Amino acid sequence: MLQIVSYTIARDLRLALRRPADLVSVLFFFIIVASLFPLGVGPEADLLRQLAPGVLWVGALLATMLSLPRLFADDHRDGTLEQLALSPNPLGLMVLGKVIAHWLVSGLPLALLAPVLGLQFDLPADALWVLTFSILLGTPALSGIGAIGAGLTLGLRGGGVLLSLLVLPLYIPVLIFGAGAVDATVSGLGPGAHLSLLAALTIGGVAFAPWAAAAALKIALE
Amino acid sequence: MYWNSFSDFLAMGGYGFYVWGSFGVTALVMVLEPLLITRRRRATESRLTRQIRAEARQEHA
Amino acid sequence: MSMINWFKFSAPSTFYPLAGRLIPVFWALFAILALAGLWVGFFVAPTDFQQGEGYRIIFIHVGASWMSMFTYLVMAFWAGMGLAFNTRLSGMMASALAPTGALFAFISLWTGALWGKPMWGAWWVWDARLTSELILLFLYIGFIALTHAIDDTRRADKAGAILALVGVVNVPIIYFSVKWWNTLHQGASVSLTKAPAMASIMLWGMLLCALAMWMYSLAVALMRVRVIILERERHTDWVKELLAKRSQ
Numbered sequence: 001m002l003q004i005v006s007y008t009i010a011r012d013l014r015l016a017l018r019r020p021a022d023l024v025s026v027l028f029f030f031i032i033v034a035s036l037f038p039l040g041v042g043p044e045a046d047l048l049r050q051l052a053p054g055v056l057w058v059g060a061l062l063a064t065m066l067s068l069p070r071l072f073a074d075d076h077r078d079g080t081l082e083q084l085a086l087s088p089n090p091l092g093l094m095v096l097g098k099v100i101a102h103w104l105v106s107g108l109p110l111a112l113l114a115p116v117l118g119l120q121f122d123l124p125a126d127a128l129w130v131l132t133f134s135i136l137l138g139t140p141a142l143s144g145i146g147a148i149g150a151g152l153t154l155g156l157r158g159g160g161v162l163l164s165l166l167v168l169p170l171y172i173p174v175l176i177f178g179a180g181a182v183d184a185t186v187s188g189l190g191p192g193a194h195l196s197l198l199a200a201l202t203i204g205g206v207a208f209a210p211w212a213a214a215a216a217l218k219i220a221l222e
Numbered sequence: 223m224y225w226n227s228f229s230d231f232l233a234m235g236g237y238g239f240y241v242w243g244s245f246g247v248t249a250l251v252m253v254l255e256p257l258l259i260t261r262r263r264r265a266t267e268s269r270l271t272r273q274i275r276a277e278a279r280q281e282h283a
Numbered sequence: 284m285s286m287i288n289w290f291k292f293s294a295p296s297t298f299y300p301l302a303g304r305l306i307p308v309f310w311a312l313f314a315i316l317a318l319a320g321l322w323v324g325f326f327v328a329p330t331d332f333q334q335g336e337g338y339r340i341i342f343i344h345v346g347a348s349w350m351s352m353f354t355y356l357v358m359a360f361w362a363g364m365g366l367a368f369n370t371r372l373s374g375m376m377a378s379a380l381a382p383t384g385a386l387f388a389f390i391s392l393w394t395g396a397l398w399g400k401p402m403w404g405a406w407w408v409w410d411a412r413l414t415s416e417l418i419l420l421f422l423y424i425g426f427i428a429l430t431h432a433i434d435d436t437r438r439a440d441k442a443g444a445i446l447a448l449v450g451v452v453n454v455p456i457i458y459f460s461v462k463w464w465n466t467l468h469q470g471a472s473v474s475l476t477k478a479p480a481m482a483s484i485m486l487w488g489m490l491l492c493a494l495a496m497w498m499y500s501l502a503v504a505l506m507r508v509r510v511i512i513l514e515r516e517r518h519t520d521w522v523k524e525l526l527a528k529r530s531q
Contacts, residue, residue: 148449156432162429166425170449172418172460172461197463212445215445219441222437
């Protein structure tokens with residue numbers, strides 16, 4: 001079982017590293033979106049500090065979504081996906097591997113980049129730590145839920161826009177607890193409760209979403 | 223009965239715009255939706271009838 | 284015995300005439316309940332001592348909110364049935380219900396805004412219930428957009444079913460998180476979830492209006508499902524016979 005997961009992760013990572021431009025453009029998207037906000041609302045440090053958790057989290061969320069349409073599309077085009085669906089191994093495990101690989105090339109680098117962007121918003125040091133940690137903790141759920149959307153919209157016209165329409169409402173709890181954790185740190189309340197709920201969402205998302213995504217893929221391949 | 227006159231009823235104690243705005247839009251939606259479904263039904267029926275006739279003609283020919 | 288009957292009526296060809304007979308019944312019930320509800324709402328229920336006449340908006344607002352949430356549950360139920368038993372009718376029911384549910388979510392938001400302006404002084408307040416209702420509308424729109432984007436109706440039904448089931452699992456999570464967010468950010472500054480104690484006659488008016496909306500939803504969903512059945516079963520003999528009879 002673990003073999004299928006680790007094999008899929010290794011394969012997807014290899015494929016992703018063959019195209020480093022995709023990875024880099026996701027990160028630059030995040031940087032640009034986060035940098036647009038101070039230009040839009042003005043440079044007052046107090047205001048920016050208040051906006052930072054929400055802006056950075058929304059930016060991370062949109063950046064994660066950017067790479068979702070590609071999650072299954074390449075494997076679908078060259079027929080790999082159909083072969084995998086026909087193999088005796090559970091498709092859900094393969095999807096789990098893809099979700100983890102997607103997180104490694106989107107969620108993880110975004111989390112490492114986030115504190116640098118947090119400095120632009122004059123966030124205090126403890127908030128920067130919480131920001132990084134909350135993005136690390138929350139983005140696996142985003143990749144998992146996103147996989148359901150990617151499976152449902154596989155091969156459809158205008159799939160990218162449709163994907164965001166389906167997935168964004170489902171991202172709301174992750175956004176609330178993720179940005180809430182940073183917010184709570186800034187205001188001195190402590191991020192504990194938010195982070196535990198975020199962890200619960202991620203465990204639930206990573207445990208169940210791959211199976212729903214696998215069901216969606218089977219329908220798309222019929 | 224709490225209304226002394228019809229204009230009193232329309233005014234809704236100063237809330238006329240809000241009350242009638244709510245009930246009006248709801249009524250509009252509840253009239254339009256069945257009308258649109260009926261129109262879609264008519265269009266479907268006539269399209270299918272035409273198709274069936276065309277198929278029958280082809281079989282004869 | 285009852286099993287046999289259920290599966291018999293789950294065939295589109297038997298459900299179609301049954302729905303046709305039921306629609307006028309639901310319209311009649313709707314007319315009676317709506318008239319009674321409006322009568323109670325406007326002529327029996329007294330003026331509210333806090334909110335004046337403006338509170339009369341809740342006679343439709345509450346019913347519409349209930350309807351929008353309940354319709355989503357029913358939609359997810361049909362979606363699950365369709366996936367579990369692979370019945371054609373289930374997917375048709377789900378796609379017939381979605382637009383009506385979305386309209387009720389819209390009505391709920393619209394009347395909420397019109398009630399909020401005079402009562403709270405703002406068209407829109409980020410109250411937990413209003414926000415959840417807005418997200419519910421997004422979920423409906425996602426379902427409709429997805430099922431319309433897929434040309435193959437069988438795939439559309441199944442994909443929509445998965446989305447509806449994922450949505451129904453998420454609705455409580457979303458509601459809880461929005462509520463948590465709301466209490467943290469607004470505290471006691473706006474306490475709108477607590478409705479003032481209502482006279483029982485007001486409750487009766489609300490209940491009658493909500494029941495009227497139930498009947499409306501049933502009638503409209505059946506009307507829509509009949510059109511969907513015609514479109515999807517157009518190649519079957521019974522539809523051809525039906526249309527031939529009609530055009531004579």
